[in-house]
Amino acid sequence: MPTRDLERWMWAEACSLLDQAERLQRQFFDPPGRGGPARAWQPPVDIYSHGNELVITAALPGVTSERLEVGIDGAMLVIAGERRLPQALRDHRVERLEIPRGRFERRLRLPPGVYHIDRLELAHGCLTLALHRVDSLTGEHP
Structure with a gap:
């Protein structure tokens, strides 16, 4: 595979993975109450x-x-x-969620x-x- 095609493929894969991560982040952590249903x-x-x-x-x-x-x-x-x-954790600061x-x-x-x-x-x-x-x-x- 020519180097240029490999770079395009890698870039497309990276963009696809970023899009997938963003969709998952919205699915799991989008806060309720922004004008629509929870x-x-x-x-x-x-x-x-x-x-x-x-x-x-x-x-x-x-x-x-x-x-x-x-x-x-x-x-x-x-x-x-x-x-x-x-x-028991309600007064704790969230470090990671x-x-x-x-x-x-x-x-x-x-x-x-x-x-x-x-x-x-x-x-x-x-x-x-x-x-x-x-x-x-x-x-x-x-």
């Missing part, structure tokens, strides 16, 4: 499937069950809530079918959900 960050998730079961794990460090909402809205699983700064806090919401499109939540567990900073697909006519597992 922005929400989106927790990362892992999704596993086996037969009629879906297991979903969402990273929610420091989120308490009192600040968590989970539900199924049509074909969407909705995980929402708020991560607050712990009371990388874990997002404030309102969060994650909407996940479910595979075709009707689902219900069999298990919900919030432990060790993770929410784990087990969903089962049910027969829409009888309400029983296929």
Whole structure:
């Protein structure tokens, strides 16, 4: 590859990475209250499937069950809530803030079918959900 083409490629890659970093920064740290609705960050998730079961794990460090909402809205699983700064740290000065806090919401499109939540567990900073697909006519597992 000629040197000039390599320089263009490297520059384009660097600009692309900077754009991606800026989008992530806005997604996680854009403060609410600038004339529009409060922005929400989106927790990362892992999704596993086996037969009629879906297991979903969402990273929610420091989120308490009192600040968590989970539900199924049509074909969407909705995980929402708020991560607050712990009371014990409220008088501390922030030196670095990388874990997002404030309102969060994650909407996940479910595979075709009707689902219900069999298990919900919030432990060790993770929410784990087990969903089962049910027969829409009888309400029983296929």
